[in-house]
Every structure is written in C-alpha cells, then in structure tokens.
C-alpha cells in the first residue's frame with residue numbers, strides 16, 4: 253500500500269501503523285549524586301499527588317519524547333519516554349536538566365526594554381506597540397527588507413509563522429542557525445534532487461565510519477545515536493572514528509584513526525580512490541541507480557587522492573587508508589557520516605559531497621542502514637498570503653546573507669555571512685533583528701569583529717527565556733515560555749531516518765509573564781494591520797495549531813507524537829532519476845580543496861582545534877547540573893584547560909596544570925594546560941561552550957569561549973561556515 257506523504261500524519265494518527273517498542277537500556281551516565289544536590293532555588297516538592305505528563309523536548313533538534321513527573325504542579329523529574337520512537341526511554345543530560353531551566357532564577361520574567369544600558373520591565377502592550385512602530389516606519393520608508401529574523405529551526409508552525417510574517421511584511425531575510433544539516437541538505441538536493449533532511453539509519457548499519465562526527469558528544473539526536481551504538485555492538489558491527497583527538501566518541505569506537513584536523517574530506521576522497529581503483533564499488537547499485545561515475549573517477553583517481561598522498565594529508569599510513577576502504581566496501585551495510593563534533597558547524601559542501609559519494613558507491617543511499625532523504629512532514633498547508641506592493645518589492649531584494657545568490661545559488665541560509673554584510677556601508681543592511689532560538693552573539697566565530705557588526709543593528713529583539721548573550725545584547729527581550737510551559741509542534745528529529753512529529757505541551761502553567769513567540773507574531777501582525785493582519789487569521793498559536801493539524805490535533809494531543817513507521821525513501825528526483833555524481837550544478841561548484849586553518853604557520857606554530865562535549869552543546873547555555881558535571885580535564889574551578897600532547901608540552905616548556913596564554917590571529921586568553929596522549933602533537937584542543945558573558949552564575953565567567961579565538965571561514969563551494977580550527981601560539985603565562 254502506498255502511503256501518500258502528504259497524508260502520512262492522518263494515516264499514522266488513524267492507527268494504521270503500530271510501533272514495536274522496547275525500553276532503552278541507555279540512560280543517563282552521570283553520577284547520580286549530581287542530580288540530588290540541594291539547589292537553593294529548586295522548589296522542594298510539596299507532599300501531594302504524583303502525576304506523569306508526556307511531552308516533547310525542544311531543547312535541541314532531537315525532538316525526544318519525554319515523560320515529566322510532577323508532584324502537584326511542580327515538575328520534579330524528566331525522563332525519556334519508553335514508547336517514543338526516537339528516544340525510546342533515553343534522554344540526554346540537557347533534556348533531563350530541563351527542570352533546572354524551568355526553575356532557573358535567571359529566567360527573564362517579563363518583557364524588558366533596554367534604557368540607558370539597563371533593562372527595565374515594560375508591559376507586553378508597550379513592548380509590542382513600540383516594536384510595531386519601528387516596523388511601520390521601515391515599511392513606510394520602503395525598506396522592509398531591513399528586517400531579519402534568526403531562528404533555530406525552519407520547521408513547525410512557529411517558524412512558519414515567523415517566516416510568513418517576514419514575507420507579508422516584505423523581507424526575505426529569515427535565517428536558520430547553522431548546523432551540519434545545511435551541507436547535507438544541499439548535498440541531497442544536488443545529487444538526488446530531493447529537498448529533504450539527511451537521516452542516518454545508524455541502527456541497521458553494520459560498519460559505521462565517522463569522519464570527525466562526535467556521535468557520542470551531541471551529534472544528531474543523542475539518545476537515538478547512543479542506542480544505535482549499542483545496536484552496532486549487538487550486531488557485531490564495526491565502528492571507526494577518524495578524529496584529530498581521542499574524543500569520547502573515538503574512545504568508544506572499535507578503532508580510532510588519529511587524522512590531521514581538516515583532512516576528513518581528503519580521507520573520503522582517498523577511500524573513493526581505492527574503491528574505484530580496485531573495482532570495489534557495489535556494481536549493481538551503481539549501474540542501476542547512479543549517473544556520472546566517469547566524472548567521479550576523473551576527480552577521485554587523481555594522484556592527490558592516492559593512498560600515499562592521502563596518507564601525507566591525513567597523517568595516517570597509506571596501508572591504513574587502503575585497509576579502511578576495503579573493510580568499508582566489504583561490510584554488509586556500510587555507512588559514512590560527517591559533520592564535525594556536535595554538528596553545529598556545517599563544514600564544507602565538497603567535504604560532505606565526498607562522504608555522500610562514498611555512501612553511494614557502496615549502495616548506502618536511501619536504503620536500510622544508509623543515508624536516507626527524509627522529507628518534512630507536510631501538515632502546514634496555509635493559503636498563500638496576499639502581499640501588497642511594499643512586500644512584493646521587498647521580497648525581491650537579495651537576501652542579506654547572500655543565500656540563493658548567483659554565487660551561492662543552493663544555500664538556503666548563511667548566518668555566518670551576516671556579520672560582514674552588516675559592516676558594509678554607512679547604515680547596516682539590517683535595522684531590526686528578531687532572534688528566536690540560537691544565540692548568535694555567542695556562537696558566531698569572528699570575535700570582536702562579529703560583535704562590532706551585530707552591535708550596528710539599531711533594534712534587536714530577543715525571545716530567549718534566559719538572559720543569554722544575545723538577550724543581553726538585545727534592546728528588547730520578549731521572553732518565551734520554556735518547553736515545559738507551551739504548545740509546540742516539533743517536526744523531525746535530527747538525523748532520525750523517518751518522518752516524525754512530536755507535540756510539546758504545557759506541563760505546568762507558565763511561571764512568569766512570558767508569551768510564546770508565535771503569539772507575539774500574531775499580535776505584531778494585528779498591530780500592523782492591512783494585508784499583514786489578514787495573513788494571520790488565528791486568535792492564538794494554540795488556535796493556529798489546532799486548525800493546522802485538523803483532525804490530527806486530538807490524536808497528537810493524546811499520543812504526543814506521530815511517526816511514519818512504514819516510511820519508504822522516495823525515488824531520486826534528478827533529471828536522470830538517478831543519484832548523480834556529476835551534473836551541471838555540481839560542476840559549477842568550486843572544486844574540492846581542504847581548507848587550511850587561518851593564520852600564519854610561521855608566527856603561530858600550533859593549531860587550535862575546538863571540540864564539543866555533550867554537557868555544553870546547548871546554544872542557550874548549560875544548566876548548573878551540567879556545569880557541575882564537567883570533567884576537571886575541561887574546567888578546573890573557573891579555568892578552562894586546553895589539551896596538548898606531552899611532546900608539545902616539552903617543546904614549549906609547559907607542564908600539566910601550568911598557566912598559559914593562548915593567542916590566535918583573533919584574540920588571546922589565559923588557559924591551563926592538560927597533558928594527554930589523546931591529541932596529536934602540534935594541536936591544542938579546547939572545549940566549546942564556556943566563556944559565557946551572560947546566563948547564570950554557575951556558567952558565566954567560567955573559562956573562555958573558543959568562538960572568540962576562532963575566525964570565520966567561508967566554504968567557497970557553498971558559502972557555509974567551514975572553520976575547524978585556527979593557527980595558535982601557546983606560551984607560559
């Protein structure tokens with residue numbers, strides 16, 4: 253029976269597909285004592301009735317199902333939902349720490365307006381009225397495109413309402429925060445003709461090759477990835493991690509290949525070289541389902557990708573490259589993944605294409621155990637809004653980030669390019685910036701230059717529930733409720749190979765005078781009137797959700813999620829109806845070239861390589877539980893530690909624990925040294941996620957931010973952020 257993709261939601265919710273569910277053995281690995289400490293501001297649960305509410309976590313793109321334990325109206329614990337297809341009883345430390353976010357004393361309790369450098373409380377009426385006034389002026393001046401909106405997702409009704417608002421207002425500048433999916437989505441489109449996200453059937457792969465992905469450090473949806481790691485073990489599969497340092501993922505892998513940082517794409521091409529040279533590609537799949545193999549051969553069989561050349565570039569032995577290629581090709585269901593660390597930096601498009609080509613050569617595309625193009629569940633079918641002349645004109649202006657331009661025609665969002673665009677001209681190209689999700693003031697590379705660029709925007713509105721760096725820099729904070737206090741549809745789960753939709757619900761009433769971002773959009777639209785108001789016929793976000801989901805609303809409300817269990821990957825949609833190794837669009841891309849770390853190797857002898865850790869991946873900042881649980885190898889009291897190899901330490905005259913100063917072309921910071929054999933000589937490893945200038949006292953002021961030491965690196969083939977490190981000096985402080 254063919255399932256119409258458009259109707260899958262109704263189909264699944266109608267009960268036609270069941271789920272075989274089992275509890276997930278993996279739970280939190282953190283020391284239980286961490287979770288039972290007394291936090292003065294965490295409410296002591298009253299005596300009372302214990303109840304459980306099922307919901308969906310929205311703290312990252314994972315969309316895990318959660319079960320929230322309440323005593324009366326107090327949340328006391330968050331666990332993974334056993335019957336949820338993505339998490340199956342698992343939960344990551346951040347998801348479990350959601351209780352702390354709910355009760356954090358550093359939440360923004362009501363709308364705030366910055367006056368004379370300080371935030372003062374204002375009413376919702378005043379805040380929305382004043383912002384609408386500025387928006388009206390910009391429209392009257394004929395420059396609606398000077399409004400931009402940064403969101404951490406482009407899916408679901410809230411994101412669609414924000415984008416729709418910009419559209420009828422007259423700005424094309426809706427920008428999603430970057431992640432590895434940016435490169436994967438473009439790769440899927442260019443090779444398969446499919447607008448979809450990349451799902452990875454990790455549970456059914458039998459050989460998993462990770463090119464720098466922190467599979468156990470926040471990449472994809474952690475509970476799903478952890479479970480898949482267990483499945484691989486149970487199936488006697490093999491897991492190989494190519495990584496510049498002995499990350500947690502590398503330590504748990506069957507084999508760690510300590511490659512030079514930035515050489516992942518070269519290694520992928522090297523493996524392709526061996527496969528093609530030895531005729532180890534899956535010939536039936538390649539013959540039946542791919543096109544352009546000759547062009548790939550021309551590219552990959554160059555001397556630059558011979559085992560010897562790749563050995564030179566990656567730091568591996570030529571023999572190891574050949575053996576890896578052979579083992580990968582011989583596996584029943586091999587799968588290669590990329591997206592460094594937690595996958596927050598997209599990386600180069602050509603690099604991702606190389607990994608995708610590798611999968612295609614072994615037949616692991618759109619099949620069991622492979623990379624799967626997962627279309628977005630299409631339940632949002634609102635009529636096209638009517639646009640007036642101002643909006644139509646504004647929508648025809650080029651995007652401020654250059655996405656979709658002649659130079660980067662396939663890019664959809666390029667937030668990394670925003671700072672440079674803002675620095676051009678007497679007046680910044682963006683006059684009003686809305687930020688709902690993500691934390692660009694903290695997460696963008698580029699140090700002071702980026703800060704200077706963002707500071708040029710005359711009006712910044714943050715919707716953060718917390719005083720994070722972006723909120724602190726904003727002119728207004730219009731705090732949204734946390735994920736435990738609001739309705740939210742959550743389509744998709746990062747890296748999960750099937751379409752899934754979750755529903756987050758108010759588990760407790762809002763604690764403060766917050767407002768869902770979608771409701772702010774509706775109120776702004778009402779204030780602006782005319783066609784803008786007409787495009788939003790809903791009283792509230794909840795009413796919009798009910799109407800949008802239609803009959804599915806009740807079922808989704810009852811069950812909490814819908815998954816298309818019988819999902820079958822769609823046929824390729826390229827002109828040839830095959831997977832294309834070559835076509836006109838691919839040909840136009842800048843050729844593959846490993847991107848060097850910025851900086852003069854003569855002046856900066858070392859290379860700083862940032863890494864992710866599961867406890868510090870949240871854009872909004874880590875809750876106290878997670879900061880407390882940080883290893884002393886990363887944070888010693890308030891000092892960040894940088895990893896270096898003992899040989900590097902000897903060369904520099906440094907000892908373990910020594911005070912040191914790290915300097916890059918972007919900046920300088922005091923650090924403490926941690927000696928480990930788990931990093932290549934010549935590298936300096938530094939955790940991302942510290943050095944917070946805002947948030948709470950458990951996190952703020954601890955360590956330094958790796959982002960401030962890194963430079964923005966633009967991938968020439970896509971415009972995406974592709975930085976993986978920077979040249980550095982390390983000296984005794």
Ligand code: SF4
Nearest residue numbers: 309312314316344347
């Ligand atoms: S992986 Fe993401 S969605 Fe799942 S529990 Fe953790 S933070 Fe929440």
